[in-house]
Amino acid sequence: MHSQKSIYEELKPFAGMVIDQGRGVTVSDLAFASAEDRYSTAFIGLSTLTLPARQAKKLFQKNIGETGQGSDIALTRGETNNTNGDRQPSNQVYIATQLGFQIYAVTQSTSLAAIPILNPTAMYAIGLNTVWNLTVGDGIKRTLGTVLEYPSGSGIDVAMDGGSSPSIIHGFSNNGWVGAAKRKLPIPIVFPPNVQVDIEVETGTAQVLVNNLGVTWGGLSYSGGSIAYKATFRGFRMTLPA
Numbered sequence: 001m002h003s004q005k006s007i008y009e010e011l012k013p014f015a016g017m018v019i020d021q022g023r024g025v026t027v028s029d030l031a032f033a034s035a036e037d038r039y040s041t042a043f044i045g046l047s048t049l050t051l052p053a054r055q056a057k058k059l060f061q062k063n064i065g066e067t068g069q070g071s072d073i074a075l076t077r078g079e080t081n082n083t084n085g086d087r088q089p090s091n092q093v094y095i096a097t098q099l100g101f102q103i104y105a106v107t108q109s110t111s112l113a114a115i116p117i118l119n120p121t122a123m124y125a126i127g128l129n130t131v132w133n134l135t136v137g138d139g140i141k142r143t144l145g146t147v148l149e150y151p152s153g154s155g156i157d158v159a160m161d162g163g164s165s166p167s168i169i170h171g172f173s174n175n176g177w178v179g180a181a182k183r184k185l186p187i188p189i190v191f192p193p194n195v196q197v198d199i200e201v202e203t204g205t206a207q208v209l210v211n212n213l214g215v216t217w218g219g220l221s222y223s224g225g226s227i228a229y230k231a232t233f234r235g236f237r238m239t240l241p242a
Contacts, residue, residue, distance in 0.1 A: 010097060011236070014188055019093055020240065030093060030238035038094060039232040041079040042201050043070030043106065044130075046224045049209045051126060056133075056202035059231050061086045070226060073112055079230070086196045091240050094191040096233035100152030100182035103127060107225040115222055124148065125207050126227055134189065135198040147201065147229060150183045182234050189233070193240065201229045 015028040042057035062068040062075055063083050069075070088094055103126055105115040117123050127148030135141040191197045 011095065011188070014095075017188070017190070019190060019192060025240060027095070027238075029241050031241070033092070033237040033239050035236055037232055037234050038082065038096070039080060039230060040082050040199075041069065041071075041075065041112075041228050041230040043108065043112075043226040043228050044201070044203060045070065045108075045226045046209070048224050051129070051203055051207040051209060051227060053203060053206040056200050057229075058086075059199045059201070059229075060197070071108065071112060073108060073110075076112070079112060079228075086198070088191050088193045088195075090193045092193055093238045093240065094233075094235060095238060096185065096189040096191070096235035098182035098184050098234040099150050099189075100232050100234075101127070101132070101147045101150050102152050102228075102230040102232070103147065104228050104230075105222060105225060106228050107222070109225065112228070114228070115225075122209050125209075127151070129204045129207050130201050130229065131204070132231070133198070133200040133202060135200070136190075136192075137195045137197075141198075141200075143202075152182060152232060182232065188235070199231060201231075 011027055015026065017027045019025045019027060019030065038060070040059040040062075042059045044051065044055045044057055046052070057070040059069060060080075060082055062080065063085060064077055064080055065074050067074050071079075103117065103123060105117055106112050107115065117126075128146055130147040131143045132145060132147060132150070133141050133143050189197075
């Protein structure tokens, strides 16, 4: 839970950051509205079980109930909480101070239900081979890091039987669940009012995931679909002065 004091301390180093160049509005001129997470998911389709080279998808473009961002199935609240399309309302600013990515698989044939990636090597390869880019308005697209560098926590999850001699039934890698610690951004990302901000994931070289992705979960074989990248920003919604 953020107090007014903690919000002030977190944003204090950036008080002079300009939000509205035309009006000369800086971070220090904004009024606090809420502390909130913004999350959105993009999907990059596999060729059988190969993550293709140079594929890019944007996040925070589509709202709940819309298709897109690599999905032919309508996004639910599980995939996004976006309701403003690709830009903020005219009197609001969102300042993101932390970011974390989750990576998982989906079939996309009938649903976007998450399929855990069983193999840590596959998780590492996907995260290391996918970068995220930022473009504000008609500015220069900048690559700010790999998905691997911005995890939502990390670890290995296991499922165990309940017998007298417990044993591991399943084990799969993850890069964190919602609520896990996000990485603090070196400089906050500002989503200004009425300005399109593109957050994009982009693959590098092709990654063959056959015999590496982890093939079964709940008795079902995973033969292909998409890799899902769920980006969650943690930050503050602010309002501009009248």
